[in-house]
């Protein structure tokens with residue numbers, strides 16, 4: 001059995017930034033997942049959500065819960081990441097001033113996602129970036 | 139055990155105000171009357187403050203109980219300074235309490251001041267973000283919603299608990315009376331302190347609790363008595379005191395339970411780093427915003443400042459406090475109160491059902507059904523608390 005949730009995320013919408021991750025946390029708590037696992041998932045969802053807000057034209061996040069795993073898929077509408085290898089490096093960031101003023105732009109988001117997810121996949125083209133994350137439930 | 143908080147059905151008009159103010163979704167309106175689901179409640183008191191019909195009843199103790207003890211000590215809450223204009227007023231309150239039958243009246247500024255250095259020393263141990271435990275509602279929020287942050291709670295008792303232990307010993311020695319013949323009463327400024335003491339009365343250092351609002355009504359400011367107060371501690375009547383008295387930049391001060399919730403969420407996912415201590419209070423403005431204060435928190439804050447200006451820095455406390463007085467028993471997690479089922483698969487099934495129901499609801503969170511949101515209503519239907527017909531705005535229904 002699979003339950004899914006979808007959240008829209010908008011470019012530069014700092015006011016609502018983090019709301020999707022908060023809801024994700026609420027639902028994962030309701031199904032009784034281990035709090036430490038919830039923390040890892042929410043760290044990733046928050047970083048992914050912020051990347052869509054800061055670096056993309058907007059997009060959506062989909063949370064899929066089933067008996068064996070939690071999946072999180074984040075897809076946006078571009079402009080894409082020209083060099084993924086570079087973007088994955090700790091400290092690499094092209095965050096604009098508006099994001100840096102709010103404390104983002106350390107270049108740690110993608111590396112943190114990779115560290116905290118059991119499965120991490122990223123694909124990007126000028127049409128958009130897709131990040132797929134998964135956690136196994138034991 | 140009898141309920142500590144009840145709703146007067148004849149006063150409640152089912153207006154949904156209290157339900158919408160509850161940060162834990164712990165209230166529902168059933169048959170047009172408010173109902174409180176205790177296991178989710180964190181005693182923030184929002185519901186009592188929001189109710190305009192005075193429908194909430196809080197069962198405090200009776201002054202008649204004072205006759206059980208040889209010596210009665212009243213502990214005033216730190217928020218009392220939000221009600222006073224000057225030291226004479228404090229004397230007046232003490233005199234009033236003595237008329238009620240108390241032999242000694244003490245206040246908490248000395249304990250608060252003493253704890254400042256203990257806490258600063260403790261948080262030096264590692265680079266965790268610690269959470270202050272002066273406010274029991276914040277502690278409850280952690281145990282119910284952020285069990286993974288339990289290690290971040292400071293291991294200290296709230297100041298009224300410390301005071302109960304310290305003064306029981308002190309007065310027992312002073313008057314040569316056995317400790318168990320001394321009755322310690324706390325005059326509570328908020329629901330939170332009231333409930334944590336009453337709920338665990340056998341382990342508390344306090345024997346009885348009265349509500350500040352019941353008492354302040356009858357205060358005479360005529361008689362004057364000298365009460366000692368420690369300036370540094372009085373700041374703790376309001377939010378931001380820790381940051382102020384310790385002049386420490388790594389302290390984040392937050393008041394209002396919903397704001398506290400957000401800050402805890404940020405700490406949990408390490409969105410906030412470099413903060414050593416979160417000074418968090420459930421009530422607006424800190425303890426001056428307590429449920430039973432009956433004074434606007436901003437006015438109360440202003441009064442605290444005025445009062446402090448009257449005092450000299452050097453006032454000394456001078457009563458011995460031991461580590462046993464301030465180290466708390468370990469706080470246990472209440473993980474699970476927010477889950478749909480103990481069984482993971484069952485919970486997923488329920489969540490799927492909730493989502494299905496939700497697609498047929500208007501999603502305007504009007505609350506007319508007696509649940510705090512459309513989603514909460516769908517949950518209530520799945521839990522069997524409500525039926526789909528209870529939605530008055532249902533698509534194709536009614």
Ligand SMILES: Nc1ncnc2c1ncn2[C@@H]1O[C@H](COP(=O)(O)OP(=O)(O)OP(=O)(O)O)[C@@H](O)[C@H]1O
Pocket residue numbers: 047051052054055056076078079080081087088092093094095103104105106107108109110111129
């Ligand atoms: N969805 C996206 N669309 C376009 N570019 C992206 C996207 N996500 C990441 N990037 C690029 O990858 C870089 C690194 O991302 P990462 O999340 O690691 O750091 P950051 O967002 O710059 O800073 P931090 O996440 O620490 O606040 C970004 O600066 C940006 O250039």
Ligand code: SF4
Pocket residue numbers: 159160161162163164165174178179180181182183184185186329
């Ligand atoms: S005290 Fe707070 S948590 Fe408890 S029912 Fe009232 S509003 Fe909700």
Ligand code: SF4
Pocket residue numbers: 145149150151152153154155156157167171172188189190191192193194
């Ligand atoms: S605020 Fe709550 S208790 Fe008070 S009248 Fe309205 S529904 Fe009833």
Ligand SMILES: [Mg+2]
Pocket residue numbers: 047050051105108109110
């Ligand atoms: Mg990022």
